[in-house]
Amino acid sequence: MPAHGRRADAVRNRQIALDAATALLGEPGTALTVEAIAKRAGLGAATVVRAFGGKDALLDAAVAELLRPVVQRAKDLSGASQPDRALRTFLAELMDFQSAYHGISTELRGLNVPATTALRAELEGVVRAMVARAQRAGVIRTDLEPDVLTDLIGQTAFAIARFDGDLAGAYLTVLMDGLCPSTR
Amino acid sequence: MPAHGRRADAVRNRQIALDAATALLGEPGTALTVEAIAKRAGLGAATVVRAFGGKDALLDAAVAELLRPVVQRAKDLSGASQPDRALRTFLAELMDFQSAYHGISTELRGLNVPATTALRAELEGVVRAMVARAQRAGVIRTDLEPDVLTDLIGQTAFAIARFDGDLAGAYLTVLMDGLCPSTR
Numbered sequence: 325m326p327a328h329g330r331r332a333d334a335v336r337n338r339q340i341a342l343d344a345a346t347a348l349l350g351e352p353g354t355a356l357t358v359e360a361i362a363k364r365a366g367l368g369a370a371t372v373v374r375a376f377g378g379k380d381a382l383l384d385a386a387v388a389e390l391l392r393p394v395v396q397r398a399k400d401l402s403g404a405s406q407p408d409r410a411l412r413t414f415l416a417e418l419m420d421f422q423s424a425y426h427g428i429s430t431e432l433r434g435l436n437v438p439a440t441t442a443l444r445a446e447l448e449g450v451v452r453a454m455v456a457r458a459q460r461a462g463v464i465r466t467d468l469e470p471d472v473l474t475d476l477i478g479q480t481a482f483a484i485a486r487f488d489g490d491l492a493g494a495y496l497t498v499l500m501d502g503l504c505p506s507t508r
Numbered sequence: 509m510p511a512h513g514r515r516a517d518a519v520r521n522r523q524i525a526l527d528a529a530t531a532l533l534g535e536p537g538t539a540l541t542v543e544a545i546a547k548r549a550g551l552g553a554a555t556v557v558r559a560f561g562g563k564d565a566l567l568d569a570a571v572a573e574l575l576r577p578v579v580q581r582a583k584d585l586s587g588a589s590q591p592d593r594a595l596r597t598f599l600a601e602l603m604d605f606q607s608a609y610h611g612i613s614t615e616l617r618g619l620n621v622p623a624t625t626a627l628r629a630e631l632e633g634v635v636r637a638m639v640a641r642a643q644r645a646g647v648i649r650t651d652l653e654p655d656v657l658t659d660l661i662g663q664t665a666f667a668i669a670r671f672d673g674d675l676a677g678a679y680l681t682v683l684m685d686g687l688c689p690s691t692r
Contacts, residue, residue: 465685467681468678472675472678473678475671475672475675476678476682479664479667479668479675480663480664480667480668480679482667483663483664484664487659487663488659491656491659491663494652494657494660495660495664497651497686498649498652498657498660498683498687499686500686501649501688501690502681502684502685502687503682503686504685506690
């Protein structure tokens with residue numbers, strides 16, 4: 325086979341393996357081994373390893389592909405005219421995502437996933453900026469630091485999404501009322 | 509050795525093993541194997557197994573011993589004259605406990621721990637009753653069901669305690685304000 329044919333094959337196999345990994349990430353209870361991903365992709369395990377160099381790099385690429393639009397959505401919403409509403413809208417969407425892919429954190433534990441780590445840090449930064457902006461606009465409480473509120477929101481939203489995504493609406497109602505700068 | 513001496517030894521060994529297990533439960537990162545518990549107790553692994561019949565029963569007894577006073581404290585507070593304050597007080601103490609023993613859930617996963625399961629269910633029931641009572645007293649919001657609020661509170665409090673116990677105060681401030689029946 326000529327060199328450009330092999331390159332085209334490699335690119336195609338890489339994408340097929342990524343799609344398989346992404347699909348498996350959304351299926352709770354699936355063991356995300358290279359073998360399972362290769363089987364779903366209809367490829368040999370050796371081909372998958374050759375395309376990525378190993379499980380860490382494969383899962384890192386798959387999760388990064390899933391996270392990129394989430395980070396972009398946060399950025400898009402972070403300039404909205406009603407920052408508290410934008411925060412609630414974003415959290416609702418984030419929790420849908422976390423419910424759908426709630427095995428990701430467990431799967432990635434202990435793996436070397438630099439692209440995912442960078443995207444998570446970026447996402448946290450964008451949310452912190454949304455919180456700070458809502459504080460400056462006077463629509464969320466200012467007696468707690470943006471860092472503290474961002475940690476609170478991040479951890480509790482994830483816990484609820486993971487436990488039962490159907491509770492997201494009730495959670496967001498209590499949270500946003502709790503974040504409200506009231507006349508208390 | 510006469511029979512009553514052997515019985516006294518068995519009772520003593522059982523308590524020594526329980527104390528060792530309880531101590532290890534409070535040390536993050538410790539692998540809670542029968543061997544590790546026996547070593548800490550200064551007993552042979554066979555003696556520990558003989559006293560409890562296995563790891564499941566040993567951990568079940570140790571965690572139940574830790575949980576019993578927590579459940580009792582919830583019961584004691586559940587008749588307080590200011591049910592919202594009682595709920596906050598109890599949650600603060602519960603989160604201290606969860607921070608100190610935050611490995612328990614992971615350690616118990618997949619084990620057969622009937623005493624612990626029963627105490628957890630009892631605790632959830634007591635908290636649900638505290639929430640319902642606070643609603644009837646008009647001090648927390650009634651637009652969400654007690655079951656929903658109890659799940660929200662339980663999951664988010666645990667997530668914060670586990671992530672960083674120092675955030676408990678800020679979390680409880682936002683939560684209690686969010687639970688407040690306001691004029692919104």
